[in-house]
Amino acid sequence: MGQGTSKSEIKKLMEKTTYSKDQINQIYTDYSCYIHNDKGLTFDEFKQFFSIRFKEYDEESLLTMFNLFDSDKNGNINFKEFACAIFIITRSPVEEKLSFLFDMFDRCPKNGVLDNSEIISIIQLAIKTGSSLGFGMKESGLFVENLLKSMERESNGGISKQEFISKASSDDKFVRMLCLYDPFGDLLY
Numbered sequence: 001m002g003q004g005t006s007k008s009e010i011k012k013l014m015e016k017t018t019y020s021k022d023q024i025n026q027i028y029t030d031y032s033c034y035i036h037n038d039k040g041l042t043f044d045e046f047k048q049f050f051s052i053r054f055k056e057y058d059e060e061s062l063l064t065m066f067n068l069f070d071s072d073k074n075g076n077i078n079f080k081e082f083a084c085a086i087f088i089i090t091r092s093p094v095e096e097k098l099s100f101l102f103d104m105f106d107r108c109p110k111n112g113v114l115d116n117s118e119i120i121s122i123i124q125l126a127i128k129t130g131s132s133l134g135f136g137m138k139e140s141g142l143f144v145e146n147l148l149k150s151m152e153r154e155s156n157g158g159i160s161k162q163e164f165i166s167k168a169s170s171d172d173k174f175v176r177m178l179c180l181y182d183p184f185g186d187l188l189y
């Protein structure tokens with residue numbers, strides 16, 4: 001496996017993501033089809049890879065997502081960053097997905113709380129992506145309303161990450177509406 005991914009790094013990756021060695025190899029093969037330089041995926045290549053899953057996402061959300069996955073902040077997604085991204089998007093526990101979504105939407109300003117406008121952005125996106133995934137408008141509307149109400153009761157001036165995770169993790173519908181779901185069967189994403 002290229003890009004200086006050593007055996008011990010693969011082992012670490014397997015521990016972190018719970019993927020088997022074969023699955024890591026499969027992810028690497030898919031990843032290799034999209035890269036055009038050995039630093040890793042550019043933002044455009046990243047978008048191309050995820051275009052089917054995140055087709056309703058706006059550019060700004062995708063860019064924020066890309067930057068969050070780019071943990072060494074070099075402007076490319078290398079293989080390790082990529083495998084972790086795939087894991088967060090699909091198989092990670094719901095709390096981890098929510099933590100990621102929180103970081104993605106805590107952006108203007110990035111201050112450790114979600115204020116009203118950030119909550120509205122996340123809900124607007126959830127409704128848009130949820131309806132394209134087959135969640136009914138009424139169903140998603142009601143769900144979002146309940147989510148908002150329960151959050152309002154708890155918070156003054158913003159929702160902390162802890163509140164957000166504890167409120168939204170009661171079921172995984174919210175993260176699934178935002179396209180963070182584990183695919184069926186043997187599919188990895």
Ligand SMILES: [Ca+2]
Binds near residue numbers: 070071072074077081
């Ligand atoms: Ca990087």
Ligand SMILES: [Ca+2]
Binds near residue numbers: 105109111114118
């Ligand atoms: Ca904020």
